[in-house]
Amino acid sequence: MERLAEIANRLTEVDGIVGVCLGGSRASGTHSPDSDFDLGLYYRPPLDTAALGLLAARLTGGPVEVTEPGGWGPWVDGGGWLTVDGHRVDWIYRDLDRVHRVWRDCRAGRFEIGVQPGHPLGVYSHSYAGEVAVGQVLADPGGELRKLRELTRRYPEALMGNARWEAPFILAASRKGAARGDVFYVSGCLFRAVGLLAHALHAHARRWVLNEKGAIRAAGELAVAPTDFAGRAHGLFSALGTTPETLAAALDDADRLAADVLDHLDR
Known part of the structure; x- marks a missing residue:
């Protein structure tokens, strides 16, 4: 962590950088020994x-491709992949004014x-807000990131429930595809429905979802989740x-899972 703080402080000397956060599994404590160090x-x-x-x-001892903003797409934005002292260290851009706008929307x-x-x-x-909420501030000369982190750690009541209505809707819509044996379409509908259920459970527990990776397992560990949510959710795809x-x-199994989730959220 001391080496990361040194890197973060050097980053804030670059024009445009307001602050640096450690994110991903390293920030949440769910990392493995070979996990990357994600620096926002x-x-x-x-x-x-x-x-x-x-x-x-200078940090890596050789040339590194560092993108312009937007070089990695509209939401991941850009950055660079580094190897520092034998560890993978990813630099990931976040436009701070855009993060503030997202937080106001949340x-x-x-x-x-x-x-x-x-x-x-x-x-x-809203994953932008969640990244700040769960991140560890490494360098923040003006104190702006720390202030925003304290705000985003309170999950907005207005966001709760937004993911709930679509899961039953898309499962019902997928029935026509099932009747035609359209495995591709049904798989896509199931994937989206299960993802929405994971978002709904996290929102009810006032927890942020940052991306799809590990979201189902994490949802199943929430106190608001029905019994064996993760096992049942993953089982849907092996039984198609x-x-x-x-x-x-x-789809019958998926309907029952969705009903159980919504029942738990209504208690």
Whole structure:
């Protein structure tokens, strides 16, 4: 952590960088020994990416590709993949003014779902607020990140319930595809429905979902989740089969799981 703090402090000397947070599994305590160190670089344009590239080269001992903002897509934004002292250290840009806008939307109960490579469920905009809430501030000369972190740790009441209505709707819509044996369509509907249920459980528990990875397991560990939520959710995909009959049976199981989740949330 001392080495990370040193790197973070050097990053805040780059024009545009407001502060740096440790994120991902390292921040939440769910990491394994070989997990990456994800550093969120919170910036305001213009960002001096040339200076970032020079710093990356000094830290790694060789040239490193550091992107311009937006180089990794509309939501992941950009950054660089470094290896420092034998450890993988990822720099991930976050436009701080955009994070503030997302937080204002969260408090009003609004969010959007963005298309982003590598995120099959889509990027839920409120993950930006969640990243700050669960992150560990490493460098914050002006105190702005620490203030925002304290605010975002209180999950907005207005966001609760927004993910609940769509799961039964999309499961009902998938029945026509099941009757035609359209495994691809039914699989997509199931994936989305289960993802929505995970979001609903997290929202009810006032916990942030940052992305799809591990979201079902984490939802199953919440006190508000029905018994064996994760096992039942994962089992839906192994039981799909390829016939209208097996697809319909899987959707029956999904309907029961959705009903159990919503019942638990209404208690």
